Amino acid sequence: MSSDTTKAPDFTATVGGTARIGANRELKRAVEGYWKGQTDRSSLEAVAASLRGETSRQLRDAGFDSVPVNTFSYYDQMLDTAIMLGALAPRFAAVEDDLDRYFAAARGTAELTPLEMTKWFDTNYHYLVPELSAQTQFSLDATKVLAEYAEAANLGVAARPVVIGPITFLALAKSTDDTDPLGRIDDLLPVYEELLGALAQAGAEWVQIDEPVLVTDIIGDDAETSTAAEVAGSVYARLSAAAQRPALFVNTYFGDPGADVLAAVAGTGVEAIGVDLVYGSADTVAAVPALADKLLVAGVVNGRNIWRTDLDKALATLGTLLGSARAVAVSTSCSTLHVPYSLAPETELDDNLRGWLAFAAEKFAEVATLAAALHRGRDTVADAFEASAAALATRATDPRVHVDAVRERLAAITDDQLSRGESAGRLAAQQDRLGLPLLPTTTIGSYPQTSAIRNARAALRKGEIDEAEYNSRMRAEIDAVITLQEELGLDVLVHGEPERNDMVQYFAEQLDGFFATQNGWVQSYGTRCVRPPILFGDVVRQAPMTVDWITYAQSKTEKPVKGMLTGPVTILAWSFVRDDQPEKDSANQIALAIRDETVDLEAAGIGIIQVDEPALRELLPLRDADKPAYLRWAVDAFRLSTAGIEDTTQIHTHLCYSEFGEVIGAIADLDADVTSIEAARSAMEVLDDLNAIGFANGVGPGVYDIHSPRVPSTDEITASLQAALKAVPAQRLWVNPDCGLKTRGNEEVTASLRNLVEAAKAVRPAA
């Protein structure tokens, strides 16, 4: 079926894509320097080029006979794709310089709102959402992809340009005029055809077209639209019929495309198809006879978690595929964008733990080893197989991985442990104890992380101050925050979280079973990187984690101080998790530790405890059929965390989004006494959503948006509260900002909260 121009040689070992921020976050520093005017454009470009060159050479030297390029990005690959397709939202045209225009779309300017950002499938990476309308005129700008191809080709690398595919691009874009983005597919395909021609002309033998959306239920969710299989079949029939093109490698990842979709793509003239065999299944491949004349790119090495691959198991999987395809290449399940660069800088790892892990560099070696075993025989790499098996062997027997006491407690969890008393009675008992006014005012937990706080933390890390000095500085911060809140007249106070570097890492550092890396940075979005903890063993809380801080804060005031904890789902969502037990078990282990902490806080006299679950929605599975089971265990883990206390202790939770969509029922099922939730940006709509499902507990819709430095006026907050009171009776309404205040400055926080308290007072008498 291939045309004459596409007789590209099959490759045997590759990776779907890589990280680009730099092993030591070089790109972050260069880009941020450029934003501040400290780095000029040519130095920024030099850093970028050197990072790209390093990556290409690293992959070539790892033994890959096909190397992805165009996987670099100054900010985000969806933004790059929008530009490549001439589909950047028109408002940015006002910015003359192309690089500044690019960053304006990413971050906004004084005049221009940036593109919206949202989660990339079920990863912790966030992409910029392209905006499309009926007016969008697609046109090709292949500058970046051609330049990156030529750059790598010049290094003597077998470069394979990677682009996001037309189906995924459209399915993830948003419409600004209610037209269906996917309805533009016929206008978009000529641009991809032109791109294929340009790449072929430049000498590219292969092009990788990423279509991760094919493993979701996003396309074809109603009877009128085409199914994902229909769309995929017609798009790739057309692109593979392009007059001049490289060989086409259509890559799917993050899950299983299903036999229908796979068969539809395999029924076209594309030369290679990629499947994720970690989160998808080899059975699907076996069920598609049409793969017989394709190169199957088998993602057997997990690209998004950090565990060492069981090489013999992966080789066995690869063996079963041989009969299903013309040839099999070894790859990662997805881009290694989602894992740290290398284990080399992790000097604090003990030998056992080091042996169980594989970051990107180690994964490249695994791919090469598996490709050698598959194509030249296991004997040729027997040493690597044995070393790997030996390293993994200790994982099953290490006493930190299986702690009997934890296992016993987990096995003994009963339904009783998941429920508190009936909610109306609870709220009444709590009100008796707390005696709060109507529309109580509070904040979400953190206060500005000042430079004094950051300096103290750095000084402690460098050994310049000792633990006692650090604690006394943190206590001084707590004193200041308590004083401020009393002056402002808030009703329920917080300690301000000065001691927390991060709401997940803080707990992970204190719980056995977690390891915090030194340099395990992963891009979250743009130049923002996170260092997710690694959950490798059974979770044990050796001692209370927050009680000293909270009771100290409480000792400074007569007003109630809220205990502040992170919930089990969020801790799990923002960590690398175990792959040797169901996520549900990991969640429940964390839940038991949090439960113990709530019991200790209660015993220490704390009357209100907040358990944050901003990531509840983030772990939603990609397939609709898997969602109910997830929501069940997620809700149960939260309830296990929070149901160990008396009815007179009030549980708050905080969620960081306002469009509940698929999690609305779950939020009610959490059964928190009070739920604070982002609402300012969606005009309190969330309250109607809650009413629609009969939600009857306390709710604190955020009355102002903390994502901007703007100080909301008293009138504005008053108006929000009046709007909220139309949906929620005063007895259940709380008054609070949208989220924590840690990223804001002291001045704006003080001014904003002063207005918030004033607005609550203004609305109370009428309520």
Ligand code: GLN
């Ligand atoms: N309690 C946390 C804070 O105030 C909540 C943060 C969050 O919602 N992401 O910072």
Ligand code: ZN
């Ligand atoms: Zn929040």
